[in-house]
Amino acid sequence: MNITVSPELKAYIDPLTLDEHAALERSLLAEGCRDALVLWGDVLVDGHNRYGICQKHGLPFQTVQNTRFQSMEDVYLWMIDQHLGRRSVSDFQRGVLALRKREILAERRGQAASAESSELPDGEATQSLPADQSAAKPLHSREDIAKAARLSSSQVVQIEKIQKQAAPELVEALKAGAVSLNAAAAVASLPEEEQRAAVIAGKDELKQAAKRVREARRRPAEASAGTEDTAEGPDGARSASVDELSSLRGQVAALQAENASLREQVAALRERLGEPAARSTG
Known part of the structure; x- marks a missing residue:
């Protein structure tokens, strides 16, 4: 054989x-x-x-x-579906496979649409792709991808980030189980040299690097939330955020007054020129 x-x-x-x-x-x-x-x-x-x-x-x-295979794309889709159904495949691998499936199906839909819109010289429309080649359900959204891969939408976002930003060494560490999907997505936001250094240092350093990234993200959010707290402190003094808001309101009022004055000037000019006054839009 x-x-x-x-x-x-x-x-x-x-x-x-x-x-x-x-x-x-x-x-x-x-x-x-x-x-x-x-x-x-x-x-x-x-x-x-x-x-x-x-x-x-x-x-x-x-x-x-x-x-049933008619093309190499059919083979790829079949292989992907087979592995998506296997419990031994990791979350990261399933996410990668589901994203590959989305790309294949999107390209196939584009080919079918192009074939349907084109015409032969004798006026006959070209045949679209065989029905069984487009039978697979499209993966339009992250929710569709997550469902196909048995993941959450947030995990799909993490996998997309890892594919785009992670150093090869970090991807290999993830595949080997040295770092979790969540931690790998956090570390992937670091410069590649820092990612490689964390991988070389081992599991503990990868965890610490991910923790530092999360804390760095949390601090600006907490600071932003703090500026939106109560406008008055214990001594009754108005905060800087309220002063700024009052200033902005004053600027808006001045602009509105200036706008009204300009409208009156335009109306007077049109009246002198004999043009009908424009109807106010409120």
Whole structure:
């Protein structure tokens, strides 16, 4: 049997950790390869780890063809859905996969819309994408992504931030379980050099770095809240915020008076020119 391993497909899903791979190898040696490998033609789609272990030890295995695939995008979507349903996949990995799914579906919708709007030279509209290629439910909002990945919307926001701002070393630490999703999102707001230094220092420093970021965010918010407290202190003196508000109100009143005067001047000018006065809009 000729089986082709595509490096692109093999790398599309995060690889197993060393411990996970060792556990799978022990299971296959003890019980055999019970689940069939999924193929698309001769291309291996699902079961790369099992296939490698079976090849290493000469273990027998079964294969099954998925005849519904019509493109590599179909393969990617199927792989994503398979892994989104697996409990062994981390929150971060599920979020990344759901975001990838959104991108694929959005690109597919764009292609379908472009195909429907274009016409052939003979006047016949081009055919849209096959129905089964657009059957997947679109992921329009963060809520849709969160539901697909079994996460909260806030976790999706954190994952998006990590993808955009986190240093590679921080992402690897998150995948390895050295830092939580929440802490990684906080540390990702630091300059890359500080992120790397925190990763090198270990778990405790990552926690402390995340704590410092949260405290730094909290201080301005608390200071802002403090300026909105009661306008008078214990001695009855008016606070600076009330003085500022009074000043702003005075400026608004002056501007309103100036505006009314200008309107009167415009009305008088129109009257001299014989134009009807403009109706007030209130």
